[in-house]
Amino acid sequence: MKIIKKTDNDTLILNVEGRxxxxxxxxxxxxxxxxxxxxxxxxxxxxxxxxxxxxxxxILLGAQKxxxxxxxxxxxxxxxxxxxxxxxxxxxIVDIDRI
Amino acid sequence: MxxxxxxxxxxxxHSLDPELHRRFTESVFGLxxxxxxxxxxxxxxxxxxxxxxxxxIDFCNKIIGSQLEKLNADEIYSLLMxxxxxxxxxxxxxxxxxxxxxxxxxxxxxxxxxxxxxxxIVRDFHNEYSGLFLQKYSALFDIPSEVHLKAIIQISRGxxxxxxxxxxxxxxxxxxxxxxxxxxxxxxxxxxxxxxxxVAAGRNLxxxxxxxxxxxxxxxxxxxxxxxxxxxVVLDDKxxxxxxxxxxxxxxxxxxxxVKMQKTVDECNRAVTGRTPYTITQKKIELRRI
Numbered sequence: 312m313k314i315i316k317k318t319d320n321d322t323l324i325l326n327v328e329g330r331x332x333x334x335x336x337x338x339x340x341x342x343x344x345x346x347x348x349x350x351x352x353x354x355x356x357x358x359x360x361x362x363x364x365x366x367x368x369x370i371l372l373g374a375q376k377x378x379x380x381x382x383x384x385x386x387x388x389x390x391x392x393x394x395x396x397x398x399x400x401x402x403x404i405v406d407i408d409r410i
Numbered sequence: 411m412x413x414x415x416x417x418x419x420x421x422x423x424h425s426l427d428p429e430l431h432r433r434f435t436e437s438v439f440g441l442x443x444x445x446x447x448x449x450x451x452x453x454x455x456x457x458x459x460x461x462x463x464x465x466x467i468d469f470c471n472k473i474i475g476s477q478l479e480k481l482n483a484d485e486i487y488s489l490l491m492x493x494x495x496x497x498x499x500x501x502x503x504x505x506x507x508x509x510x511x512x513x514x515x516x517x518x519x520x521x522x523x524x525x526x527x528x529x530x531i532v533r534d535f536h537n538e539y540s541g542l543f544l545q546k547y548s549a550l551f552d553i554p555s556e557v558h559l560k561a562i563i564q565i566s567r568g569x570x571x572x573x574x575x576x577x578x579x580x581x582x583x584x585x586x587x588x589x590x591x592x593x594x595x596x597x598x599x600x601x602x603x604x605x606x607x608x609v610a611a612g613r614n615l616x617x618x619x620x621x622x623x624x625x626x627x628x629x630x631x632x633x634x635x636x637x638x639x640x641x642x643v644v645l646d647d648k649x650x651x652x653x654x655x656x657x658x659x660x661x662x663x664x665x666x667x668x669v670k671m672q673k674t675v676d677e678c679n680r681a682v683t684g685r686t687p688y689t690i691t692q693k694k695i696e697l698r699r700i
Binding site for chain 1: 413416417420421424431434435436437438439442459460461464465467468615616617618641
């Protein structure tokens with residue numbers, strides 16, 4: 312997994328690449344812990360994300376709880392990752408833009 | 411890392427019965443706000459929201475493993491719903507607490523506990539409150555039949571304390587109109603085991619939980635254990651807790667917790683092996699210092 316951080320005024324943009332799973336999700340959690348309190352909006356760009364496991368999905372949903380429902384968006388979601396949101400029921404909860 | 415069983419139940423339900431899967435996903439949407447209500451009663455408690463439900467489902471997927479092929483769509487739906495409903499009793503409203511308390515058999519509980527400490531009563535009987543919550547509000551969740559409702563209630567209640575050997579409460583083949591049956595003791599044992607394991611895991615996300623606000627000694631001890639347990643790994647034959655601490659007090663508390671977990675593992679194994687055609691291949695809890 313690789314995380315590339317960008318900012319745009321009060322928005323934090325995280326490009327997450329590769330796989331978010333049990334092994335890599337602690338890094339994402341640590342990144343969020345140190346950053347998200349400084350921003351009012353959070354965007355995850357999943358253009359190059361191959362897979363997200365349950366542990367990664369938890370972090371994403373936790374981030375949405377922190378930011379509030381209007382404060383987080385997930386963009387550039389490919390079919391593989393979107394299927395995970397869909398089968399778990401979270402496509403109804405998270406604001407998602409597909410590729 | 412092996413992700414063979416990630417989202418296995420959700421995928422199989424979607425494939426076997428898209429209509430039941432739709433009902434499940436719409437329930438997730440409805441439940442996420444309800445599950446957060448536990449914070450009104452237990453502001454410093456470990457997470458009991460949909461984030462915990464996700465972990466419980468993940469552990470169930472791993473414990474079920476290749477036996478998933480033997481479960482029908484109604485069983486998978488009932489277990490998934492149970493995973494989301496099992497802690498709804500932790501966040502009930504005061505009026506529901508009053509109403510539901512009249513229906514619960516507290517046994518001799520109040521000989522040693524005060525009737526005034528509502529959080530203790532809710533915590534100690536939350537599986538029963540979850541069942542009664544589900545009974546009362548089932549219409550909100552588009553549950554397809556009374557039999558499904560009964561199964562989900564029993565699975566939710568069964569995540570702790572209830573007797574999985576009780577054939578009336580936990581039938582091995584609860585019949586549905588479509589000819590399928592629901593194996594209640596197996597599904598209840600799965601959720602009991604998965605919940606127990608997740609209680610051990612440090613399930614509070616660090617950016618959502620401020621440990622510095624803790625003042626209660628019990629909460630501080632619990633937090634210390636969760637901090638030290640870095641990972642719970644489900645192997646074919648055991649559950650391994652990877653622990654990172656040099657604090658003997660914390661480690662001793664984790665050892666005590668592991669004894670309790672082992673009892674749950676043994677109890678679930680006995681119920682499943684003795685009453686159902688399924689097996690739980692994990693027999694042991696192992697602590698590993700890393």
